[in-house]
Amino acid sequence: MNNNPTGKRNIWNLVLGIAFLLYGSYRIYDYTVTIEKDTFRLILAIGFVLFGIYDLYKYYKGSR
Numbered sequence: 001m002n003n004n005p006t007g008k009r010n011i012w013n014l015v016l017g018i019a020f021l022l023y024g025s026y027r028i029y030d031y032t033v034t035i036e037k038d039t040f041r042l043i044l045a046i047g048f049v050l051f052g053i054y055d056l057y058k059y060y061k062g063s064r
Contacts, residue, residue, distance in 0.1 A: 009062045017055030024048030 027045035031037070 009059055013055045013059035013062070017052045017059060019052070020048045020055060021052030024050075024052060 024045045024047070027041065027048065031042050031045060
C-alpha cells in the first residue's frame with residue numbers, strides 16, 4: 001500500500017507557462033528584427049519568459 005500522497009498538478013501552471021514563454025519569446029524575436037529599440041519592451045519580454053519558465057517548473061515540480 002502506498003502511503004505517500006502524490007502531488008496534484010495545476011493545469012493552469014502548464015497553460016500559463018507555455019503562453020508566457022511563447023509570448024515572451026516572440027517579443028524578444030520581434031525586438032531583434034526591428035530597427036526601433038525599446039529597452040523597456042525587452043525587459044518586459046525577458047520577464048515573461050522567466051515567469052513562463054517558473055510556471056512550467058512549478059507544474060513539473062508539483063508531480064512529486
